[in-house]
Every structure is written in structure tokens, then in C-alpha cells.
Amino acid sequence: MVATQPESTPSMPIREGVSRLRFWVTTLLVLIAVGVMVRLGIWQLDRLAQRRAFNARVQAQLEQPVLVLDAAALEENLDELYEMEYRAVIVEGVYDFAHQVALRNQAYQNLWGVYLLTPLKVQGSDWAIMVNRGWIPGEDFLSGDWSRYDQPGQVTVRGMIRRAQIKPDFGRRADPTPGPGQPPLRAWNLANIEAIARQIPYPVVPNVYVHQTEGERGMQNLPIPTPIELDLSEGPHLGYAIQWFTFATILGLGYPLLLRRRRRK
DSSP: OOOOOOOOOOOHHHHHHHHHHHHHHHHHHHHHHHHHHHHHHHHHHHHHHHHHHHHHHHHHHHTSOOEEOOHHHHHHHGGGGGGGTTOEEEEEEEEOGGGOEEEEEEEETTEEEEEEEEEEEETTSSOEEEEEEEEEEHHHHHHSOOGGGOOOSEEEEEEEEEEOOOSOOTTOOOOOOOOTTSOOOSEESSOOHHHHHTTSSSOBOSSEEEEEOOSOOSTTSSSBOOOOOOOOSOTTHHHHHHHHHHHHHHHHHHHHHHHHHHHHO
């Protein structure tokens, strides 16, 4: 009978080396995970601080008296209008429908359409300010003829000051810049007042526009002024921050306890 050789087994130093490597890799991953969770908690606290600052800014403007935006007020507050976002405003003037544009992809009662953004030549002033007059159906927008919605003569607009939108939100596209000799854009993705003003042959109040909030509502009264919905709560950021810090604490304290239990075994 031929004697068989016993199968070779890993030596003790190799086993210890593998065990140490596994320990250090696991420990490193735990430390990285704890660091990521702490950073996410801090990020949520930063978001909370930004939300509180936004709420305070908006609330301060909501408590301000209505601003009558006439020629004198424009001259006095032109550079400060950007900081007055969400302040109620009244402005009188005459619309210039020749340079009116549309803001794409706007909904009203689950119907697709656009907003009409129209220059209003402020009474007694050389300035015009863009006014979001409200919503019209997409079918009327695609027809290319918006003259049925014109409001000729002197008008009084009541609304809120809104900041222009320069950069698109996530998932939205920026507008192209018309080159020399190209026709002006009639439909825009963003209320980019600075870019829109380049195709208007007179001065337009920069960085802001008026969102009309008062007017007759309903499909028989187009364009329909749309209300501005404001959420002045603090949101879920504090709860999320506590959640991430809790996860980091559980993992940071639980991992050493797990190691101690294994060593005892």
C-alpha cells in the first residue's frame, strides 16, 4: 500500500497576516463610513441654515409695505430691487407686445402651457420692467399668435418682485444665445432677464421681473395670473442631520464593541 501525503494547510503566519489585513480593511471602511455620515449631517445643518436665512429674507419682504414702482422709486431703488424679492409691488405703464416672450413648460391645473413675459414701459420713466402676466394654453402658444391676449393702453400691475433665473435647475436646459443677425428668441426656458434684454432696444430693469399675482382667474380670463406658493417651514434638514449623526454614533461605538466581543470569544 502506498502511503498518502497529508494535504498542506496554511501556516500560522499566513493566517495571521490575512486576519490583520481583513481587520485593517474593515476598520478603514468603518472610519470612512463614519466620516461620510458626519459630513452628511453637517451638510444637512448647512442646508438648514440656508433655509432659515431664506425664510428670514422672504418674511422681511412680505412684511414691507407695497412698493409703488414709479419713476422716482426706480431711480432710488434700482440697485436694491434684487434684494427686495417677494416684496409686493404696484407698477403702472404700457406693455410692449412687440418684444414679448414666453416661458416654456408651465402648468396650470395639470394643463401644459407657457407664461407670457412682457416688457412694461414704466410711466414717466425711460425704463421698462419685465412682467410675468400669467399662463396661456400650450396650443395657443404653438399657434405663434398671442395678440388676443394683448392689453393695450395704460395698465396697473399688482404682483411680487422676483429674481431673474440665470442658471438652469438640475435637469433643465439653458437657453441658446442668439448670434448677430439671428432673429430674437420668442420662447425661453428661463426668465433670464439680462439675456432677454439684449434683444430689446431700450433699457430694461436688470436682474428682476414682476410676477403678476392679482387679476381675473379662470380659462375665460387668459392670461391667468398664478399665485406664488411659498414654503417657509424649515423642512426636514434638522431631522436628517440628527439621523446621520445617530448612524455615525451607532457605527462608531458599535464597531469597537463588536471587536471586543470577538476577542473574548
